[in-house]
Amino acid sequence: MKKIIIPFFLTAILLFSTVKAQSIKGAWRSQQPNNSTAMMIVADNYLMIASYSVLNKYFDRTEGGSFTMDGDQMTYLTEFNTDDTAKINTPVVYTIVRKDKILTLRGEDEELVWMLVDDAENVPMAGTWHITGRAKDGTGDMMEIHQTGTRKTLKILSGTRFQWAAIDPAVKGFYGTGGGTYDIKNGKYTEHIEFFSRDNYRVGTDLTFDWALKDGRWDHAGKSSKGDPIHEVWQKIQ
Structure with missing residues (x-):
């Protein structure tokens, strides 16, 4: 039998082609030097990060934006950043290294280490959503929301965590954020607030909604953090 020899360079190509970039979808936690907690949620090529303290009801900062992946290289385009607006709309490249439940983002001037909270596997609600109806x-009548400008409200969910943000990347505008944990039980969707940029006194409160998920549309109704009735429809970003 004739022995088949595969050239080294072809072997390398075959091996490289079988290697898949590890998923970073889900929620990640990092402890900060000022004893606050940083939480990052990643879904649908979008991420949000918030730094805060539940114990002290203290909101520190937040940022977020879209990203693309090329192997282990992530190009992140910031859409909002309350700490440094100069970084908005400026792409940054990170090298992604994941070992089990530890995720490292290596940039030119920084190295960020995160611990896995949940991987959002098999969670239909996990994703990045934007409002399409209210x-x-x-009257209670539903009206469609047609986005004509660049201002938008997004909500990102992992398997257990959520964060929303009202932003306008074109003018580097930031209008508020909040987040924490959520659960779905007995037909109810409940948010447990851990940070709220507009009002720290809302930390520790819960918001419960009737909800339904059908054909990619998330319909929920209940009361806002101010106690006003709300009925909204959300869809995942494209």
């Missing part, structure tokens, strides 16, 4: 005040 009930009219006083």
Whole structure:
């Protein structure tokens, strides 16, 4: 039998082609020097990071934006950053290294280490959502929301965590954020607030909604953090 010899360079190509970049989807935690907690949620090629303290009801900072992956290289384009608006709309490249439940993002000037909270596997709600419908005040009739400008409200969910942000990347605008944990039980979707940029007194409160997920549309109704009735429809970003 004739022995088949595969050239080294071809072997390398075959091996490289079988290697898949590890998923970074889910929620990640990092302890900060000032004893606050940083939480990062990643879904649908979008990420949000918030730094805060539940114990002290202290909100520190937040940032977020879209990203693309090329092997182990992540190019991150910031859409909002409350700590440094100069970074908005400026791409940054990180090398991604994941070992089990430890994720390292290596940039030119920094190295960020994160611990896995949840990987969001088999969670239909996990993703990045934007509002497409809202009930009219006083009537309850639903109206479609057509985005004509660059201002938007997004909500990102992992398997256990959520964060929302109201932003306008074109003018480097930031109008508020909040987040924490969520659960779905007995037909109810409940958010447990751990940080709220507009009002720290809302930390520790819960918001419960009726909800339904059908054909990619997330319909939920209940009361806002101010106690006002709300009925909204959200869809995942494309």
